[in-house]
Amino acid sequence: MKRIYSYLSTKPVYLLIGIINIIIFHYSIIRLFIFLYQTPQVIGKADFLGALFVDTLLLLFFCIPHSLLLHAKAKQLFYQYIPKSLYPTIYSLHASIGIILMEKYWMSFGMDFYSLSGSAKLVMNGCYIFAWIFMFWSMWTTGLFSQNGIKEWWLGLRGKNLKGTLLTHGAYGLCRHPIYASFMAMIWFTPNMTYDHLFLSIAWTAYILIGAAFKERRLSRNKLYQKYSHEVPAFPFIPLSWDAFFTRKIWRQV
Secondary structure (H helix, E strand, O other): OHHHHHHHHOHHHHHHHHHHHHHHHHHHHHHHHHHHHOHHHHOEEOOHHHHHHHHHHHHHHHHHHHHHOOOHHHHHHHOOOOOHHHHHHHHHHHHHHHHHHHHHHOEEOOOEEEEOOHHHHHHHHHHHHHHHHHHHHHHHHHOOOOOOOHHHHHHHHOOOOOOOOOOOOHHHHOOOOHHHHHHHHHHHOOOEEEHHHHHHHHHHHHHHHHHHHHHHHHHOOOHHHHHHHOOOOOOOOOOHHHHHHHHHHHHHHO
């Protein structure tokens, strides 16, 4: 354990891992933009069961490690092998690789749920672009490099630590989970909804909502967050009365 930790802590290795993450993360964003918008053009075709099996494996590869790496016990275990400031970088690398693999190997069910054209397609395209703008606004609010392991890696390289704060301004003044909200919009706002894209959208939406529920339960121990949750909904345009029902009566029981 100590040998691995020491090896990853050496400046050349630490620096190299961070640079690799920066490159792969930005490449994965490009691939994700194309994948979510032009799914029928970038996927292969197979029989229904074969495609469903491959697509499910790709989703599990993304979702299961993505969740485990966020778990407190998993973090404590990995901190024995990985410097704490490098952990978010490893987390980002896995997520980026998962997206790239999904874009490359995702398989079509060979059917369209709907396909828009004309003004309807133009409106949907506008919604898709807006979802990405909202995502970048959310990331700008947190700090552009705070959600991808780059900021903590950079601070660690300089011998500094990242200080956590409760964000209530910018995109977080509109809703408590703007990054989750923008990602859900990105996966649903497509002018060409194939059945495999519908499967992807439903699966990722369920995963996001479950993740938000766990996050709410964890953050609800903070009195400042409790006050914040009474003033700002979890997602945009949700009445606070509805939000209170889900977040305080359902989500926190998950």
